[in-house]
Amino acid sequence: MVANGTIRERAHDIVEEFGLFDDWMGKYEYLIEIGQALAPLDNRHKIEANRIHGCQAQVWVHPEMKNGLIFYEGDSDALITKGLVALLIRVLSGQPPAEIVQADLEFLDEIGMKDHLSSTRRNGLASMVKQLKLFALAHTGSA
Amino acid sequence: MNATGAIQDPVPGKFDPAEVRSLFPALQREVYGKPLVYLDNAASSQKPQAVIDRLVRYYSSEHSNVHRGVHVLSREATDAYEAARKKVTAFINAPSEPEVLYTRGTTESINLVASSFGPLHVGKGDVVLVSHMEHHSNIVPWQMLCEAQGARVRAIPVSDAGEIVYEEFERLLAERVRLLAIAHVSNALGTINPLKRMIRHAHDMGVPVVVDGAQAAPHLKIDVQELDCDFYAFSSHKMFGPTGIGILYGKAEHLETMPPWQGGGDMIETVTFEKTTYNEPPHKFEAGTPNIADVLGFASAIDFLEDVGQNRVAAYEQDLLAYATERLSEIEGVRLIGTATDKASVLSFVIGDIHPYDAGTILDRLGIAVRTGHHCTQPLMRRFDIPGTVRASFALYNTFDEVDALVAGVRRIKEMLG
Numbered sequence: 001m002v003a004n005g006t007i008r009e010r011a012h013d014i015v016e017e018f019g020l021f022d023d024w025m026g027k028y029e030y031l032i033e034i035g036q037a038l039a040p041l042d043n044r045h046k047i048e049a050n051r052i053h054g055c056q057a058q059v060w061v062h063p064e065m066k067n068g069l070i071f072y073e074g075d076s077d078a079l080i081t082k083g084l085v086a087l088l089i090r091v092l093s094g095q096p097p098a099e100i101v102q103a104d105l106e107f108l109d110e111i112g113m114k115d116h117l118s119s120t121r122r123n124g125l126a127s128m129v130k131q132l133k134l135f136a137l138a139h140t141g142s143a
Numbered sequence: 144m145n146a147t148g149a150i151q152d153p154v155p156g157k158f159d160p161a162e163v164r165s166l167f168p169a170l171q172r173e174v175y176g177k178p179l180v181y182l183d184n185a186a187s188s189q190k191p192q193a194v195i196d197r198l199v200r201y202y203s204s205e206h207s208n209v210h211r212g213v214h215v216l217s218r219e220a221t222d223a224y225e226a227a228r229k230k231v232t233a234f235i236n237a238p239s240e241p242e243v244l245y246t247r248g249t250t251e252s253i254n255l256v257a258s259s260f261g262p263l264h265v266g267k268g269d270v271v272l273v274s275h276m277e278h279h280s281n282i283v284p285w286q287m288l289c290e291a292q293g294a295r296v297r298a299i300p301v302s303d304a305g306e307i308v309y310e311e312f313e314r315l316l317a318e319r320v321r322l323l324a325i326a327h328v329s330n331a332l333g334t335i336n337p338l339k340r341m342i343r344h345a346h347d348m349g350v351p352v353v354v355d356g357a358q359a360a361p362h363l364k365i366d367v368q369e370l371d372c373d374f375y376a377f378s379s380h381k382m383f384g385p386t387g388i389g390i391l392y393g394k395a396e397h398l399e400t401m402p403p404w405q406g407g408g409d410m411i412e413t414v415t416f417e418k419t420t421y422n423e424p425p426h427k428f429e430a431g432t433p434n435i436a437d438v439l440g441f442a443s444a445i446d447f448l449e450d451v452g453q454n455r456v457a458a459y460e461q462d463l464l465a466y467a468t469e470r471l472s473e474i475e476g477v478r479l480i481g482t483a484t485d486k487a488s489v490l491s492f493v494i495g496d497i498h499p500y501d502a503g504t505i506l507d508r509l510g511i512a513v514r515t516g517h518h519c520t521q522p523l524m525r526r527f528d529i530p531g532t533v534r535a536s537f538a539l540y541n542t543f544d545e546v547d548a549l550v551a552g553v554r555r556i557k558e559m560l561g
Contacts, residue, residue, distance in 0.1 A: 024175070024508050029559055032501075056500040056516045056531065077530065078498035079560055 007099055010091045011107035018111035027112055028080065034090075035083030041075035052131055055124030057081045061089075063135040069094050070136055084113065084125050092132055100136035105129060158455050164540045166191040166447075177510030180545045185330050185358060185489050185536030186514050187380045190444075194384055197443040201436045208432055210409055224435055227442035228425070234445050235375065236366040237392050244398075244425045245433055248389035249357040250280040252376030253324070255391055255428065256353050257284035259401040260374070261322070264351065267293035269321040272350075274312075274336070275301040275526055276329040279519040281355040285324055294321070301526060305332035305481035312341065316348050323352045327359035327375075331518040331534065332481025333464075333489030335363070342371055351397070357381055361538065362460060362487045364453045367392050379437065383538075384444030388437035391428075398424040405430040456539045460488040463537050467546045474553055476561065480532050488537035491518075494553060497560045499531040505559060506533070509552045 005013070021027045045062035052059040057078030064071045072093040076082040091107070092100050108114055108125070164170050169189040172179050181189060201223075207216035209224045225240075232240045246252045265271055271285040275298045285296050297315060300308045316323075323345045328335050342352045356365060356377040367375050374397070378389040393401075403410055403421055407430030412420040421427050448456070467490050471477050476495035494502055503515030516531040517524045524531055535549055 025559075028505065028508070032560060057498055058530075078500040080501045080504050081498075 007091055007095055007103045011105070014087060014090065015107050015110045024112065031083035031087075031113070032079045033083075034086045035076075035079045035081075038075070038082055038086040038089070039073065041073050045073065046075065052124045052127050054127040055081065059085060059124055059128065061085065061128060061131060063132070065097075065139055068096060070097055070100060070139065072132060081124070085128065087113075088125075088128060088132060092136075097136040097139040101133055101140060103133070158451070158459060160459070160540055160542050163451060164542075166193070167540055168192055168195070170540060174510045174512075175508060180509075180511040180548050182535040182537065182541065182545065182549060183512045183514050184361070184538035184541075185381070185518075185534065187386070188361060188383050188538050189540070190385070190440075191383055191447050193447055194440045194443045198385065198436050198440045201439050206436070209435055210426070220435055223442075224433070224438055227438045230442045230445050231390055234365070234449070235390075235392055236368050238368060239395065241424045242392055242395050242398060244391040244393065244428045245438060246376075246389045246391050247387055247434070248378040248380070249355060249376045250284075250389075252374075252389055252391035253281055253353065253355060254284045255404050256374050256376075256393070257288045259404045259428075260351075260393075260397060261285075261288040262292060263401065265289065265292050265294045265321045268319060269294040270315075270319050271296050272299065272315055272320045272323045273297075274299040274307055274325055276305065276307075276332055276334060276520065276523050277324070277326055278330050278355065278357070279521070280357075281324050281326060281353075282522070285322075298522065299325075301523065304483050305329065305334045306483045307334075307336055307341070309337075313344065316344060316350065320345075320348065320350050323350050324355070325352065326355040326357075327365075328356075328362065328487045328489075329481065329520075329523075330358045330489070331491055331520040331523055331532065332483065333358075333486040333491070333536075334481055334483040335359070335485040335487055337485075338370055338372070346371070358487060358489070361448075362457060364457075373397060379441040379444060382444055383447055384441040385437035388434050388441050393424075395424070398428070401428075403427050403430070407431040409433075451539060459539060460537055463541060463543065463546065464488045464490065466543055467535065467537070467549065470546060470550045471553065474550070474557070476557065477553065480527055480529065489534060490536070491532040491534045493529055493532055494556060495561060497556060499533050501560055502533045502553075502556050505556045506549075506552045509548070509555065511549055511552050513549075 018027055021030060041060055041062060046060050050060040050062045052061060057076050059076040059081055061072055061074040072089045074085040074089055076085055167189045205219060207220045209221040211217055228240050228243055232243050237243050265288060271289055273282055273285060273296055289295050299312045299315060302308050325336060327338055345352050351373040353374040354372045356375050360377040361382040373394050375392040380386040410422050410427050410430040412422050471492060478493050480491040499515035503513055506513050514534045518534060
């Protein structure tokens with residue numbers, strides 16, 4: 001799924017959606033739903049180069065440059081992790097590399113997923129963000 | 144323990160976990176606004192107030208270096224430090240105090256044996272035998288030894304129930320096995336291995352045996368003489384004591400011939416630039432200023448365990464395990480990993496196709512602390528063809544209500560993710 005709008009606008013939408021739930025259960029159920037709705041990643045992209053390390057679950061993110069924009073696809077064998085992958089993709093995919101590098105991902109905090117950013121959570125959200133941004137950084141000159 | 148007279152009763156029988164719980168300050172806290180249900184004891188247990196107080200008292204008024212000063216503080220610290228060794232010696236029924244070495248923990252104990260004893264016994268083409276259920280800490284040090292010596296590590300297969308396949312063990316022993324390294328209790332499955340029989344068999348073939356006792360010490364009465372093992376390694380932090388301190392028991396005949404592992408102060412007799420002579424065991428293996436405070440804290444943890452009564456602990460934990468096994472088995476889709484006849488209080492399971500990480504995350508939000516993943520036993524997880532398990536591990540302060548909370552949590556996970 002590729003949404004319209006800037007990174008900030010997309011993140012704002014996500015915060016609003018999660019704001020509809022007033023307890024953690026609802027938020028997690030919604031996150032799991034988002035993960036389940038993520039388009040499956042083709043097996044040929046589930047390669048070592050696309051693997052995110054530091055996760056208990058297996059996670060892959062496949063980046064691609066098209067017309068000066070970066071498009072991400074991803075997958076995980078754990079659903080909560082997959083939901084987090086889906087959120088990152090929704091916010092960052094289809095954006096210019098320079099914007100991705102600069103992206104402020106505070107929305108994860110606002111929706112109550114901040115503790116997932118801690119490297120000790122071992123879901124690798126921090127590693128995912130790093131890897132997504134690194135790919136963008138490598139392509140900032142070509143935009 | 145004097146504050147809780149009721150649990151001083153040495154007669155095996157029921158005891159009130161609520162009373163024991165009250166001695167553990169960490170168990171009084173909440174997470175996410177819910178009471179903490181701590182079921183990650185196989186990773187590390189919580190500490191009773193007596194252990195915490197002991198550390199504070201030592202640093203507040205007793206601290207000094209050991210085996211060095213002639214002054215009062217150093218003498219007192221040395222006396223307390225060596226009295227603790229005496230306590231540990233009795234706790235595992237070791238024949239003598241010099242056979243009990245302080246280390247940083249089980250991992251360091253095993254590495255010490257692999258580094259110092261290993262090269263004396265394992266040479267080119269030889270085999271170090273482990274089991275398929277070993278923790279990485281009881282695999283990797285042997286692989287490092289074997290790499291250096293041109294030897295190889297072989298693993299005793301494990302059955303679907305998570306038990307040693309005994310005939311395979313006997314068959315493998317007939318090969319060029321020079322050392323057997325085996326867990327007393329499996330950290331991932333809870334299996335209690337038939338050590339006495341295995342050690343007798345190994346000795347019949349002239350094979351010395353190193354036991355990883357990390358998961359046994361909090362649950363079973365350890366008797367190294369009855370086991371007749373050559374080495375026994377365990378950690379304080381899994382048995383209500385401080386982190387960073389552990390024990391290596393070694394038979395005197397081995398410790399005397401083994402070269403020192405680390406050089407430094409305390410492990411020497413005389414030092415000249417031409418030739419240094421070494422101290423006797425145990426000091427030969429304890430270079431440098433040791434972890435004095437945690438040794439004393441560990442001694443308090445042993446006092447605590449002995450006051451509660453290890454037999455009563457074992458009986459209570461078996462009841463808890465049986466109840467948890469029954470309740471979890473009632474849930475459709477739950478598959479227990481490790482169904483050995485003889486088990487300690489570890490319950491590893493998978494819930495249908497639900498990833499253990501997802502399950503652990505939801506349980507965490509419910510205030511229930513479990514471990515998820517491969518539990519440092521990747522070969523074992525591959526053996527069962529699973530990415531990992533959810534592991535609930537119980538200690539003497541856990542309650543039947545907490546088992547109910549776990550069961551309710553698993554049902555909730557199924558609703559959310561199933």
